[in-house]
Amino acid sequence: MPQRPLQPATDPGPVAPRRQQLLPNGVLGILIFVLTEVMLFAGLVSAFMIVRANAVEWPPPGQPRLPVGETAINTAALLASGGVLWYANRTYAVWPSRARVPLAVAIALGAFFVLFQGFEWLALIREGLTLTSSAHGSFFYLIVGTHALHAVAALIALGWAWSQLSRRKLRQGTLWAVSIFWYFVVGVWPILYLRIYL
């Protein structure tokens, strides 16, 4: 009896190419937004550097010095917030429901940063540093205020992500996008601190 050649049990045939998204649309959108925001802050810091370099004395006479020590503590809180958010992302990937606590801690640290800055502004205004008192005041409130605006917007986004997570409606891409925005807020702050406060 002639033997038949061995055939594969099933022929998988050509595998149809399947398009796969490189990254979620929300993440791509936020990345483009962050790139433009980086340029915004680069422009603001550049203008500040030029004006400061031209000044004979900085801060100008009669203007208060910025609270370097207190803001260093605030900076640490913001950096810690970024670290905790990174941990929340890692936790979410493994066990989504367990990411609620670290996400809440990250939001709380971020809120502490914004509130601390609010108190700092009130103290500086009392000491005579206002938007119109000098170029020092103008740049300080413009640059730090722009950053604070971003921080508040990112905190609102994080809060929304937390509420979605609580209702088990949060998607990985959404958390990723919101986190990128917060990482930007966290990442740009040390540069502002070094350039403006020191």
Next chain:
Amino acid sequence: MNSACLVLVVAVALLLPGAAEACSVCGPGTEESRVAFIVTTGLLTALPLLMIGGALWWLRARIADLEEHHREAREAAARTAGVRL
């Protein structure tokens, strides 16, 4: 046409001031302001290029990762089906 262009270029060149000092720090500025001007010019020039370059590099690396993942998945599927590649 070419001579008209030449006349225009010469006229524009004659109208140029001896020193262009639209920037407040280019002429009478201190050494510190000159350095600040150069540094910020470099920063604002290089930053967008670095960011776009970084984004393209990252996308390329991610595409390579996905292709590798697909190739491994195809090989695994073929092995399961009993086909020797």
